[in-house]
Amino acid sequence: MLDFTGYVLRWDEGIRWALTAGTNLLKSIPWIGNQLYEFVLGGSEPGPAALIRFYSWHIFVLSLTGAVVMIWHLFRVRRDGGIAAAPAGQREDSARITRAELLRREILGMFFGGVLLIVFSILVPAPIAAPMRGATIVDADSSAPWFFLWVQQLLKLGDPFLLGILLPLGVILFIGAMPYLFKDIQQTELGRWFPRSGQRVQLIFILISVIIIALTALSISQ
Amino acid sequence: MKKPSRRDFLKLASNSLLGLSGLLGLGGLIRFLSFDMDPAPPSEYDLGLATDFPPGSRTLLMHIPAVLIHDNDGWRAFSMVCTHLGCTVEQKDSGYECPCHGSKYDTAGYVARGPSNTPLKKLRVEVNDAGNLILFMN
Incomplete structure (x- = not known):
């Protein structure tokens, strides 16, 4: 959502079909689709009201929610002594990561992440096309944003609601729910990369990733 | 009247600021929900x-x-x-x-x-x- 609302803010010909198809997907939701569409766009078709709305969702509602969740995440990492760790008695090193060490790692991560993004944005110019003005189409790009190419490929197969909303939402929810659904990992193996007891989860995750990557590649090649 | 402690004052100030920003956010939300639709395209x-x-x-x-x-x-x-x-x-x-x-x-x-x-x-x-x-x- 944060990616899509940010992508739309370009408001150029490059986003015309992504915005049209993405918002028309809402209409395919039974019962509430049309009302939801008008609520999201602020009109019966994409226009200035839609741009303001996507701007507010992107910089206010979604960013604020993201910030709250991120703060909670960092707090839990600190409190739990890492992303995942075995109970104190079963760990080889019972010491928790210190606050200073955690802060050092996070700042380093932010620094290198920031430098990487700045270098990338300097070397690869942003693909901004001609501004979108009304219904006149100027060489619009029909590709979905890169993170939704797999959904665009799915949509070529048929029903928008099933393939464009239910299935992607189901996949995302399933990935989020995996730690709660598969409790295979043994306590002694917590906090380790690719534990043996978690092979079933790893296999399912790899399978989902391969399908998404394959759909994305297929979409790019067409 | 008892003079408020530094801790009480800071607590009151931060709660007031939080409440105020919450109210401002709520005002924005109400404005957002009671929106005027863009005019419909010609029929x-x-x-x-x-x-x-x-x-x-x-x-x-x-x-x-x-x-x-x-x-x-x-x-x-x-x-x-x-x-x-x-x-x-x-x-x-x-x-x-x-x-x-x-x-x-x-x-x-x-x-x-x-x-x-x-x-x-x-x-x-x-x-x-x-x-x-x-x-x-x-």
Whole structure:
């Protein structure tokens, strides 16, 4: 959502079909689709009201929610002594990561992440096309944003609601729910990369990733 | 009256600021929900003199977007908005094709290949008293 609302803010010909198809997907939701569409766009078709709305969702509602969740995440990492760790008695090193060490790692991560993004944005110019003005189409790009190419490929197969909303939402929810659904990992193996007891989860995750990557590649090649 | 401690003062100040920003956010949310809709697109278009579209012509009206056909049966028109997810179809040799998800329609606007399963929307065309063609969107 944060990616899509940010992508739309370009408001150029490059986003015309992504915005049209993405918002028309809402209409395919039974019962509430049309009302939801008008609520999201602020009109019966994409226009200035839609741009303001996507701007507010992107910089206010979604960013604020993201910030709250991120703060909670960092707090839990600190409190739990890492992303995942075995109970104190079963760990080889019972010491928790210190606050200073955690802060050092996070700042380093932010620094290198920031430098990487700045270098990338300097070397690869942003693909901004001609501004979108009304219904006149100027060489619009029909590709979905890169993170939704797999959904665009799915949509070529048929029903928008099933393939464009239910299935992607189901996949995302399933990935989020995996730690709660598969409790295979043994306590002694917590906090380790690719534990043996978690092979079933790893296999399912790899399978989902391969399908998404394959759909994305297929979409790019067409 | 007891002088408030530094801790109490800071607590009151931070709670007040939080409450105020919450109220401001709530105000924004109420304004957001009670929005004025953008005006709806026109429900009819004046295409100009009917004689500008001679028999046998097939005209793409990209600003609408629609196709206007003048053949032996008279005037016909259909929308160029794909019935799958709303992208504008492009004219090809065999008919029309949607650039977004690849739906194909024949020259009469009927589905030739999915994912779309509904023909392009037919539009009503009338000639008014002044001899102008009027295209109705609904």
